[in-house]
Amino acid sequence: MTERLVVIGGDAAGMTAAARARRRRAPDDLEIVAFERGPYTSYSACGIPYFVGDLVADIDELVARTPEEHRRNGIDVRIEHEVVGIDVDARRVLVRDVSAAGGEERDEPFDQLVVATGAVPFRPEVPGIDADGIFGVQTLADGVAVRRAIDERAPDRAVIVGGGYVGLEMAEALVRRGLEVALIDLTEQPMAATLDADMGALVAKALRAVGVSLHMGEPVDGFDTDGGAVRAVRTARRMLPADVVVLGTGVRPETRLAKEAGIAIGDTGGIVTDSRMETSVDGVWAAGDCVETVDRVTGRQGVVPLGTHANKQGRVVGINATGGDVRFPGVIGTAASKICAYEVARTGVTEREAARAGIDVVAATIEATSRAGYFPGAEPITVKVVAERPTGRIVGAQIVGEEGAGKRIDVLATAIWNRMHVDEVASLDLSYAPPFAPVWDPVLVAARKAANML
Ligand SMILES: Cc1cc2nc3c(=O)[nH]c(=O)nc-3n(C[C@H](O)[C@H](O)[C@H](O)COP(=O)(O)OP(=O)(O)OC[C@H]3O[C@@H](n4cnc5c(N)ncnc54)[C@H](O)[C@@H]3O)c2cc1C
Numbered sequence: 001m002t003e004r005l006v007v008i009g010g011d012a013a014g015m016t017a018a019a020r021a022r023r024r025r026a027p028d029d030l031e032i033v034a035f036e037r038g039p040y041t042s043y044s045a046c047g048i049p050y051f052v053g054d055l056v057a058d059i060d061e062l063v064a065r066t067p068e069e070h071r072r073n074g075i076d077v078r079i080e081h082e083v084v085g086i087d088v089d090a091r092r093v094l095v096r097d098v099s100a101a102g103g104e105e106r107d108e109p110f111d112q113l114v115v116a117t118g119a120v121p122f123r124p125e126v127p128g129i130d131a132d133g134i135f136g137v138q139t140l141a142d143g144v145a146v147r148r149a150i151d152e153r154a155p156d157r158a159v160i161v162g163g164g165y166v167g168l169e170m171a172e173a174l175v176r177r178g179l180e181v182a183l184i185d186l187t188e189q190p191m192a193a194t195l196d197a198d199m200g201a202l203v204a205k206a207l208r209a210v211g212v213s214l215h216m217g218e219p220v221d222g223f224d225t226d227g228g229a230v231r232a233v234r235t236a237r238r239m240l241p242a243d244v245v246v247l248g249t250g251v252r253p254e255t256r257l258a259k260e261a262g263i264a265i266g267d268t269g270g271i272v273t274d275s276r277m278e279t280s281v282d283g284v285w286a287a288g289d290c291v292e293t294v295d296r297v298t299g300r301q302g303v304v305p306l307g308t309h310a311n312k313q314g315r316v317v318g319i320n321a322t323g324g325d326v327r328f329p330g331v332i333g334t335a336a337s338k339i340c341a342y343e344v345a346r347t348g349v350t351e352r353e354a355a356r357a358g359i360d361v362v363a364a365t366i367e368a369t370s371r372a373g374y375f376p377g378a379e380p381i382t383v384k385v386v387a388e389r390p391t392g393r394i395v396g397a398q399i400v401g402e403e404g405a406g407k408r409i410d411v412l413a414t415a416i417w418n419r420m421h422v423d424e425v426a427s428l429d430l431s432y433a434p435p436f437a438p439v440w441d442p443v444l445v446a447a448r449k450a451a452n453m454l
Contacts, residue, residue, distance in 0.1 A: 003030050005321060006093060006110035008083045008257065010036025011043060012310035013288025013317070014116030015065065018075045020318025027074045030322065033108065034075055037082035037098055040140050041067050046307050048143035049166075052150065053173030059144055086113065086261035088281045112283045112321045115258050115271060116314065119251035119289035119305045124161070128223030133230040134245040137166060146170075146246065150177050155243030158182070159233045160212075161220055163190035165337040165344075167248025168203070171212050172339045174246070181212045182240050184233065186219040193250075194335065195398055196350045198365060202382055202400040206342035215240070251305055253290045268292040270303040275327040277317045285321050287313035294330040297348050297395050297416065298357040304331050334413040336406040341379075343406030347413040348396030351386055360389045361396075364449035368442035370404040372434035381405045383446035385412070385422060392421040392454050394447070404436070411443050423451040 005021055007014045018034050034041070042065040050056045067077040080099035087093070092109045096102070121136045123129055133155075135146045149155065158174045160167045163185035174181045183190070189200030190207060204214055218235035223245065225231060233240045253270040264272040264280035270292030273279050279286050288310035292301045309331055316328045336345035354361045363386045371378040381401030388395050397412035399405050415425045425447035432439050440448075 002028060003111045004109060005030055005032045005112045005114065006108060007032070007034035007114040007116060008093065009116035009118055009288070010034050010038070010041040010067075010077060010079065011045075011116070011118060011288075012307050013118070013314040014114060015042045015070065015075075016311050016314025017114045017116065017285070017287060017317040017321065018070070019065075019073065020315050021322045022074050024319065024322040024324065032075045034070070034077045035081045035083050035093070035095055035108075036067075036077065036079050038139055038141065039079055041065060041070055041077055041079065043140050044307070045138060045140070045143075048137050048140070049169035049173045051143050052147045052170065053176040055176075059140055062140060062143075083257060086115075086257050086263075088261050088263070088284060113285065114317055114321065115263070115279070115284065115286040115290060116288045116310075117254040117257060117290045120254045121247065122250045122252060123247060124220055124249060126220055126222040128225050128230065131223050131225040131230040132228050133243060134223065134247065136247045137170060138251070146244070149244055150174070150179070153243065156180060157241050158244040158246065159184065159240050159242040160246050160248055161185075161233065162248035162250065163187065163216070164193060164248055164250060165191065165335065167246070168207070168337060168339045168344075170246045170248055171207065172210070174244075175210050175212065175340065179244070182215060182242075183207065183212050184215040184218050184220065184235060184240070186217065188217045190214070190216070191344065194333075194346055194350070195344070196352055196363075196384065199382070199384055199398045199400055203339070203342070203344055206339055206344075206400070209342075210340040251289065253292075253303055253305070255290055258286065258290070266292040266301055268301050268303045270301075275329070276320045276325070277313055277328055278320065283321075285317040287317045293328070296330040296332050298353070298359070300357065304333060306335060332413060332416050334409060336409060338406065341402050342400065343402065344400050345406040345409035346396075346398045347409050348394070348416040349386060350396055350398065354386060354395060359395060361386050362389050362450060362453040363387075364446055364453055366442060366446045366449055368445055369438055370401055370442075371436060372438050375434040377403070379403060379405075381408075381442050383408070383442045385425075385446040385450040387422045387450040387454060389454060392423060392451065394420055394422050394425055394450070397446070408441070408443050421451075422447045422454070426451050
């Protein structure tokens with residue numbers, strides 16, 4: 001008899017799972033139906049800042065695979081269909097047609113279910129939050145709305161609320177579009193959740209260098225409006241005029257359906273899965289921003305909403321839900337971002353995270369150049385390495401610099417993943433030629449300094 005695999009959520013995690021399952025089982029053996037409440041499938045939210053900044057001309061370029069392409073591949077994609085309930089005992093989902101002509105609800109049976117509902121953006125509950133001109137950036141439709149506002153209204157001033165990587169990338173986009181940009185955050189430094197204070201200070205410097213004014217340690221009290229449109233952002237200390245406001249205030253896992261269905265949710269707020277990505281209910285799988293996952297450095301569960309994990313977890317689900325047996329090994333918190341010429345990257349734990357996890361560490365920070373000092377285009381780069389004491393195991397790294405700085409983090413991520421010691425990292429056979437690095441790559445220098453401190 002033909003089995004039925006139902007997927008909730010038509011983006012990175014859900015459609016990777018569906019596509020992988022399709023490659024393993026033929027349509028007469030496995031029917032695959034994917035429900036997506038929006039109009040797009042397999043899209044890159046990561047590309048939104050570059051679409052708004054006009055580095056990408058057309059929103060369709062951010063769609064890796066359209067619903068039609070998925071259908072041609074034997075996946076029955078139903079866009080503008082929202083799953084509104086899961087009955088794990090009866091093994092069916094309740095689906096609502098949310099298209100303009102829709103409204104109908106119907107039950108859809110499943111043998112295997114994939115929950116890939118992603119994340120919900122956090123919106124501060126302050127007066128004026130629903131005013132015209134205040135945008136979140138989570139879906140492609142959000143990206144289209146922000147870009148349209150810039151193209152059509154030609155605004156002069158933008159305020160970004162939230163100094164995480166999404167806020168920073170949107171700041172770059174709006175600077176590129178010629179707006180005067182201010183960034184506010186309730187923490188004392190940009191990227192406070194992901195970088196130590198010393199490295200965050202470099203990011204603050206980079207933002208100021210491209211003309212972004214920073215107002216740190218200032219929670220938003222509300223938005224002033226005029227005729228329903230935003231005019232200013234208020235904090236306890238100031239009023240910042242704004243024609244456009246972009247919220248980069250973080251996300252939380254979208255777990256409402258799973259929770260209502262009795263699927264276990266962890267203390268982190270994400271859906272609990274085992275390493276095969278199966279939830280607490282047999283034959284119900286979950287992947288992507290909606291799940292919690294283990295941090296390989298601290299051994300603790302956490303929610304790390306990144307596309308890189310969503311794709312890998314989706315692949316694991318697609319294989320296991322079709323009878324395979326593979327594992328998702330966890331994460332180490334590797335991430336990179338860019339603000340104009342400046343690249344920012346991190347992996348493992350920061351000093352602050354190490355302290356929270358009870359890991360005793362030393363931290364070594366060095367300044368070097370991205371290329372041989374005499375070579376045209378050599379730019380400053382700062383590398384910080386965090387090592388466990390007394391073992392010398394490398395547990396974290398952060399890098400801020402210009403071209404060529406960010407991707408250096410991957411060497412350190414590989415070292416952390418493989419539980420290398422800093423003295424081993426300091427001896428790695430990394431490439432050298434003047435256009436790429438000084439003879440001692442900054443990564444080696446930072447690891448050597450950490451080793452000397454131990
Ligand atoms: C501006 C921006 C920049 C980013 N940059 C990066 C980056 O550089 N690197 C990186 O690794 N990650 C980045 N990310 C994060 C990355 O986009 C996400 O981690 C990834 O999209 C998660 O994939 P997902 O499939 O789990 O969830 P989502 O992409 O959120 O997809 C979930 C889908 O499920 C649908 N859905 C939810 N509930 C239902 C329901 N009940 N019924 C039907 N459909 C439903 C939603 O409409 C959505 O399409 C960025 C995100 C943003 C917003």
